Amino acid sequence: MTPFWIAHQGPDLAQGDLLPDCLVPTFDPQFGESGDAETVPFERGDLIVVTQSCDLANAKTRFVALCPIFTLERFEAFNSNFKTKGVWEEVRKGRREGLHMLAGTDEPENNRRALIVDFRQIYSLPFEYLSSRAAEIETRWRLQSPFVEHFSQAFARFFMRVGLPSAIPPFK
Amino acid sequence: MPAIAPLPPKPPIVHVRPIADALGDEGLFISKAAEKAAEHWEDRAQWILTHSRESDELDYESVPLDDAGTVRVRYKFAGKLEPMPYEWDD
Numbered sequence: 001m002t003p004f005w006i007a008h009q010g011p012d013l014a015q016g017d018l019l020p021d022c023l024v025p026t027f028d029p030q031f032g033e034s035g036d037a038e039t040v041p042f043e044r045g046d047l048i049v050v051t052q053s054c055d056l057a058n059a060k061t062r063f064v065a066l067c068p069i070f071t072l073e074r075f076e077a078f079n080s081n082f083k084t085k086g087v088w089e090e091v092r093k094g095r096r097e098g099l100h101m102l103a104g105t106d107e108p109e110n111n112r113r114a115l116i117v118d119f120r121q122i123y124s125l126p127f128e129y130l131s132s133r134a135a136e137i138e139t140r141w142r143l144q145s146p147f148v149e150h151f152s153q154a155f156a157r158f159f160m161r162v163g164l165p166s167a168i169p170p171f172k
Numbered sequence: 173m174p175a176i177a178p179l180p181p182k183p184p185i186v187h188v189r190p191i192a193d194a195l196g197d198e199g200l201f202i203s204k205a206a207e208k209a210a211e212h213w214e215d216r217a218q219w220i221l222t223h224s225r226e227s228d229e230l231d232y233e234s235v236p237l238d239d240a241g242t243v244r245v246r247y248k249f250a251g252k253l254e255p256m257p258y259e260w261d262d
Binding site: 023024025031032035036037038039040041042043044045060061062068070074075077078079081082085087090096098099118120121 | 215230232234237238239240241242243244245246247256
């Protein structure tokens with residue numbers, strides 16, 4: 001089995017980089033209005049870069065788009081309907097909108113160790129923060145070709161989808 | 173008037189009992205084949221039920237990130253957002 005991931009070191013960023021334990025601040029709707037010091041909560045999560053590598057390499061962006069990535073167990077803890085037999089197979093085949101399955105970084109042949117990317121949640125974090133976060137990690141994982149192009153295409157297809165007000169009745 | 177919602181579909185219950193009296197190699201063979209057949213039918217039933225549902229029923233809830241703490245901040249107006257330099261690639 002061709003590995004999905006390659007080990008990578010350094011501060012450079014590319015599409016398909018898995019960055020564990022990133023901090024994401026969440027702002028109050030009235031943030032910044034008072035002028036006084038405010039308390040901002042922040043969350044921690046494993047994220048994967050969706051910004052195109054060429055934009056990252058040429059410093060064409062100040063902010064980087066990322067999506068959260070989860071283990072199947074973690075996802076099932078919030079979505080028990082995904083424990084039903086056959087559902088993960090649908091996701092694996094790319095038939096579930098918003099979700100993309102990637103092989104696990106360890107034990108790639110064990111499908112229960114696969115990872116799930118949620119395209120519905122897109123975070124934008126400063127390039128410098130992510131670059132320094134990437135440099136802190138001794139060895140991290142980068143999605144390699146052609147898996148990164150497949151991932152990119154799945155994200156693009158999700159993002160460009162068009163909802164129609166009506167549909168032709170299905171053939172049964 | 174409120175309507176009674178139909179019960180969600182359930183997989184058919186398949187009972188396959190091994191032949192209690194079957195002993196020896198043949199008995200073991202039959203017992204394993206019956207077990208395999210039951211497993212196969214259960215998988216098929218679950219697969220069909222999964223596919224028969226409307227896609228909305230299989231929607232998902234986005235998993236939240238873990239709460240990691242808070243930070244005290246004071247916001248400072250750093251100026252209006254300006255466009256990034258846009259280079260022409262000829």
